[in-house]
Amino acid sequence: MRARNLAATGGALAALVLGTVAAPPAPAAAARYEAEGASVTKGAVESNHTGYSGTGFVNGDNASGSSVEFTVNAATAGAGVLSVRYANGTTIDRPADITVNGARVAAGRSFPSTGTWDTWTTATVTAPLTAGANKVRLTSSSADGLPNLDYLEVEVTAPSTDYQAEDATLGQAAVATNHTGFTGTGFVDYTNAVGSYVEFAVSAGTAGTAPLTLRYANGTTVDRPMDLVVNGTVVAAGISFPATTTWDTWATKTVNVPLLAGANTVRATATTANGGPNLDRITVGVTADTVPPSRPAQLSCTDIGPNGLTLNWAPATDNAGVSAYDLYEHGNKLAEAPGDATAKVLTGLAPSTTYNLTVIARDAAGNASPASVALDCTTTASTDPLPSTPGTPTVSEVKASSAKLSWGASSDDKGVVAYEVRSGSAVLATVTGAPPATTTTVTGLACDASFALTVVAKDTAGGYSPASAPVGFTTGACTADGGVPGSPATLSSGWTVPWGIGWLPDGSNALVTERDSFKVFRQAKDGSKTLVGTVPNAVTTDGEGGLLGVAIDPNWTSNKYVYFMHTASEGNRIVRMTYNGSSLGGYTVLLQGIKKNRYHNGGRLAFGPDGYLYATTGDAQTQALAQDKNSLNGKILRLTTAGKPAPGNPFGNYVYSLGHRNPQGLAFDRSGRLWEAEFGDSKFDELNLIKPGANYGWPTCEGTCSTAGMTNPKATWAVNVASPSGIAIVRNVIYMAALKGTRMYRIPINGDTETVGTATSYYVGTYGRLRTVTKVPGADQLWLTTTNADNNGGAADGADKIFKITVG
Known part of the structure; x- marks a missing residue:
């Protein structure tokens, strides 16, 4: 997010901030700048060592004065933490001078040996940054040159403001000092009554979303929930303020709230007869830029050759300026261009091949525009003679x-x-x-x-x-434990991108969603299918959005609830409807605000053994969202059937795990553990064992990496042989459907360990793109769907099928 300084003038400011003190600065999310996208002097981009991120790294010449200069966009002026990821496979130090906007901030900064050129580590420097564009340069200060440079990450701290509760407006509450550990001159003790409140006058320099942190104590054993009301509107209802053990023990709760430019009122109101907790203060961070750039337009291809072309576009607009353009081929990022560019030369393409290209604009806050209208460009035939036919194998x-x-x-x-x-x-x-x-x-x-x-x-x-x-x-006879899948038999046909399958309690019927038509069918084990309704408010993205996952409430027999994830006008939603056995009815939004884009929308739903609903969300082609614990994107979410964060979630919100690019398949094994399949970008697709609070690495890691704090996958595949979607588990074996790989993988779990055995491929190229695989209740059987009628498959509507497979 872009953070901005709070601003106000004259007596109005004095009136609003009377009694406040400066709070410690709040860090903004780190932004990454790949070295291969920087300006290089006396060096070259290479990829002959492993473990780097992006498309390569910079190998500087062994000479004093070799340099790499990054253009860094800071949302606000402030102290910036500059983290340089590097490798030094020699035994000697390779020091560098670091300058920011021409001023040297570190002289001869040490970059010691990392053991090998495949071993990467991080060196950190703190330096002042100005709002907007900054130039960060690393220059070799010895004849040995720079280390290999992978990327620069920048995290800027921005100011925040404390508002003491004892200086606010009180309703059925009083200032007290009879406990310890408070800040300022006291704290507010709420009356034990519904509607008791503390109201603060808060100033914001610009309109936008700001983090608001409440410092409180609750020395009882009961929760004391409150509504947070901003300018008369409830923006967060029933926020939990659980026990802190004693009245002298203070805790914090952070909520993102919308603020107007200038004066705002923020009221914390008790919602139960127990009243609110003791409230010490609130801390308000700077308002963030949440406005994305406009959609890039007028795409065209010029200078088309057999191995490259130039992609052109009209510039996007943004309230604070476009910082970069990301170029995609379907869901995979091909290249990046600076914010002032309107063209990019794409190289390394295959001759006589059609590329489906889109452009996304990005600002310094990380907001991504909607993807441009897609453009198909076909490279020319090569004049280079083709290789001769290989000899018969x-x-x-x-x-x-x-x-x-x-x-x-x-x-x-x-x-x-x-x-x-x-x-x-x-x-x-x-x-x-x-x-x-x-x-x-x-x-x-x-x-x-x-x-x-x-x-x-x-x-x-x-x-x-x-x-x-x-x-x-x-191949030889099968001896695998857990059985092997037999030959698929057609269960039903005439489908157009069947996406999600949710089993009804009878085990004989399932609800199946069609992504692009937004229709829901009841599919019976006898092969019959019946249209039961259409999910309202669903829209397509001309890519991977639309009507996606479906899950059936564990108590469906009594409440008739079913759940869907779909793309809507404002983003992706998780919704609840009723299904009475013959038709869909009702429509309740449980969770929205999940960003969407043409690709990377996630969409899988599954109930866990704990009775809570799990959902996958993609990064919406905005990589930084995956690492933001306060964002719903690039995550696995866990929520109640009422749409609230599930109790025990690791960060106190909806997030169960983070660092996902485009998570797809979900399945629970016999031990109740959650497994997940995930689309990679250009290197590796993943199979992950999901644990609460774990970080699965994207965009720092794609596949296995050695970055501290990030969890490695249990298995990986090159993207051209996988692109996994749904997964299912039968007899302790994971079955994974692959789209681009046009096959189904069989992956045995090694007992109840956290490892898997060798993956084997079934039906390679036989049935085309495979989307969803699900276990049939009460039987060692699978249902498997195709996705050949989508943009990538190119088949006619109605060409898709559902197969049934027996595991023998």
Whole structure:
């Protein structure tokens, strides 16, 4: 968020802040600046070591004066914590001078050895920043040059203001001093009555959202909830103020509230006969910029070649200025451009390939615009001769889940850079090298299954050879514990992007959502399906938004409640409706304010063994939201059936876990543990074991990383062979549906440990893009849905199916 200084003038300010004292500054969320996007002198962007974030790192020349300069946007002036992630694989220090806006803030800052070039660590410097753009430069101060630089993270502290309760307006309350630990000259003791209140006069320099922290004590054993009322409107109802053990023990509760520019009234009102807690003060942070930039428009492609093109757009507008543009191909970020740019050269593209491109504008506060209207641009055919067809493969060492393939080498005028082993169009293995080997062992194959594999060669221009002749074989017999899935049988057809499945208590019928039509059907185990209604207020995003997950209340037999997650005009919502066995009715919003975008909307719903509702939310193509504990995006949420934060949530709000990019599948194992599947960006998709309060890394980590405080996945896949959506668990085995990978993975859990065994692939390329897999209640069976009628699949409406599979 962008934070701004509170401002007021003259006697009005004096009247409003009388009796207040300065509070410790509040840190804003850290912003990341990748080194490969900075200005480099005497150095180059490289990717020949592991563990970096983004698309690479900067390797500076071994020379004094080599430098990397970042353009850093600060929402407010203030003290900035500059964290430099670096690697130094030598045994010598590589010191650097650090300047901010031309002024040196650190001379010869040490960057000692990290052991290897694959080992990254962070060096931190504190420096003053001005509001708006800043130049942060690291310059080598020795002939050994800089260390390898991965990124710079910047966190700016902004001022806040304390308002003492004893100076506020009181209703059925009194100033007291008979307990210890308060600040100021006293605290307010509420009368034990409904409606007792303390009202503060608060000033804000600009309109926006501000964090408001209440310091309180509650020496009883009962909760003393209060409503928070801003300018006469309840903005937070029934806020919990639980026991603090004694009246001398103080705690804090923080709520984000909307403020007007200038004078505001903030009232904390008791909602029960117990009255409010003892209230010491409130602390109000600066108002944040919550206004996103306008949607970029007028996309066009020029200078189109076989391996690149220039994407152009009209500039977006923003109340405080656009700081960057993010360029996406479907849901994957391709590149980034500075805020004053209106074009970007995209390189490394494949010839004769259509790219579905969108542009998102971003401001310094991290607000992201809606995605532009998508533009399809097709690269031209390559004039470079294609590699020759690889020689016919032979197979050996066939086992239950692997086989060794060998083939004749392909030739090319500039050289072959890779071979791909394919089943149809689906890639099973990639071999690289200079030149690449002509043999590989393909692993992760389904047992007792027939395969016909081909090999294609790739050249330096991105061109592919014709496929080799196929080699056929059958893998060895199945011996896996937990059973293996049999051949799919069509349960029903005529679907258009069936997304969520929620089982009714009878175990014979389920409710199924269609993402783009917003329709809900009852699907029976006998294959019949019946339209039962449409979810109102749902809208599409022309991407991955729409009507998404569905879950059935554990007490549906008595209350008839069902739950949906869908995209609406203002964002994504979790809603409750009734289903009486034949039709949907009612419509109650339980939770909204979950940001949306064309992609990264999450959407899965599942009830846990604890009776609470779990929901996945994407980062809405705004990466910083995933690390913000106060944001609903990039999270797994846990809530009650009334739409309140579930008791025991780790941060006292809806958030159960954070650091997610676009979490999808949810399933609970026999021990009640929660597993989750997640879309990666350009490197790795993930399978995670979810724990309350854990941080799963995005955008710092994609896949496994060594960053302290971040939780690594239990398994990862390259994005071209996975793009996982739904998951289900049968007999201690996780089944994961893959979209881009066009397959279903079988992943055994190793007993009741926190590890998984080797993943194997089923139905590779046979049924297209697979979206949702769910366990059939009371049986070792699965239902599996396709998503071939979406933008990526390109099939006609009605082309999707639901399959039934028996695990034997």
